[in-house]
Amino acid sequence: MHLRALILAALLALGTGLTHPAGDLLQEALKLLETHYFGYAQPDFKALGERYGRELEQLCASNPECGFEAGRSVVARLVRGIGDGHTYFLSPERYRQSLDRFAGRVDPTPIYGISMVGFFDGRVLIGDIRPQSAADVAGVRPFDRVVAVGGESLRSLEDFRNRINTDQPVRLSLLRGAQGAEQHLELTLRRQPYTLPVLPTLYAPSGAPQGVFVLRIPDFAVYKQVGPRVHALVREAQGKGARAIVIDLRGNSGGEETECESAPGAFVGNFALEMRTKTATVPFGYADGAVLGNDPKDPNPPYRLEQPARFSGKVAALINGSTASCGEIMAYVLQHFGKVPLIGQRTVGVMNTATEFWPLSDGSAIAITYVRTFKTTGEPLPEFVTPDVEMPYEPEVIARTGRDPMLEKALEVLGIR
Incomplete structure (x- = not known):
């Protein structure tokens, strides 16, 4: 040697x-x-x-x-x-971005406030809409399909991005609703500075029966903002005569434990689980508007909602293979404690653990799995959530037909006509 x-x-x-x-x-x-x-x-x-x-x-x-x-x-x-899958390395840049995301810090660069699911058959399928953003104010909705910008058809997602990369107003030609009965819309929007983090949105899906709303929760990242907003949107839906709410957790990557404790309380009421580290056990749950705990390393304390909501109508939830972490917890709580039917695909499979960031001396960090989640009986939660009705998430079908088969199946399961 x-x-x-x-x-x-x-x-x-x-x-x-x-x-x-x-x-x-x-x-x-x-x-x-x-x-x-x-x-x-x-x-x-x-x-x-x-x-x-x-x-x-x-x-x-x-x-x-x-x-x-x-x-x-x-x-x-x-x-x-x-x-x-819950333990991973973050470069200095990615670590800074993650800290900004969880702190709710937003780049003030002007944006439209939309995300794109993809490009299919000459159409850009819109994903999430940021509340109060330029797109929201202009009237763009999730799953609208953009077929032209400024009257010219689109060649690719990159072509769409290039065409809207301007501070001048842009005119979008949109399709909304099912093929054969879709609306043809012309909406003009101009990107604007935006200071809100990613937050849930509520909308009435095109073609759905009266009183049906979709509550879209993209993630649970921002402490004391996601859960309270879910309760506020439930109260808004109730004020509009909601008889059914479909909770869309597809692609939800997780976030703050406090937020996936408070949010499901609006639908299932009180529930209790627990979190364990190598050295501590803390409660995890919701009771009469109060968040019961948080992971021990997180400096953010549990809190009580000022105006907790409790929805008494019909509820279903949508999940897919990208629903992870806190998104999985929300789905599990809905299914296990609220008997809420889940439609879609098996989730990522990191539900029974939680992670925290440990910084390294060069400015990078490691997200380390240091919490396990248990039932109060001492039984660990399963790794993943299994839907009650299994079916694929196919955004290309939505782009082509204007129909969301998973949403339609949820309404069918709920007996909504």
Whole structure:
């Protein structure tokens, strides 16, 4: 064995003995993971340290000043090697973006306030609409299909983005509703500065019976804003005579535990679960308008809603293969405690754990699974949510026909005609 290899082996503690910035970063990451990881994978951190220490040693062989950039690439592979979808590496830029997202900080650059699902058959399918954004004020709705900009048809999603990349007003030609009975709309909008975070929206879907509303929840990221807004929108729906609400959790990537505790309370009332770390157990649930707990590392305290809602009409929810984390918790609570039928696809499969960010010295971070979620009986929650009615999410069908089969199935299950 070469002398350098002997020294490396002698210095291994958590698997590395590398004495440069990249090696320091790897050792720092290993220590955090070994200290805090509480997921269901069973990683051998010493073996992982040895493996990725050797990899970094080879990467840095010709550069004794091996810097953070090389370390990040190896740390990222190390974290992936654990095999836990809730534990992942964040580059400095992605970590800053994640902190901004969870804090509700918004880039003040003017926007339209729309997301695009994709481009299908010459049409851009609109996804989420930010409340009070330029698109919202102009009257754009989720699942509208853009067929032209300024009277000219579209060639691709990139073509659409390029055509609306202007501070001048743009005229969108839209289709809304089912093929054969769709509305043809011409809406003009101009992007504007926007300061609200991503929040839930409520709308009456085109062609649905009177009194049917969709509550769209894109994520649960922002503390004390998503849950209270869900309750406010439920009260709004009740004021408009709602007899059924379909909760759309498709693509919901999760967020703050407090928000996926308070939001389902508007539909199921009180419920109780619990969260456990290596050293603590805390309540997780909702009781008469109060959020019962939060994960122990989160500095945001539980809170009480000022005006809790309780919907007494019919409720269903839509989920798909991208519904994750807090989105899965919401779906589970609806199904398990409220007997709310779930329509769609099996979820991602990280429901029974929660994650937190641990920063590294170079400005990057690791999201580490450090909480497990349990029933009050001590039984762990399942990994994923299984729908009551399984069917695919096919946005291309919505773009082509103007019909949302999952929404239609939800209304059928609820007996809404």
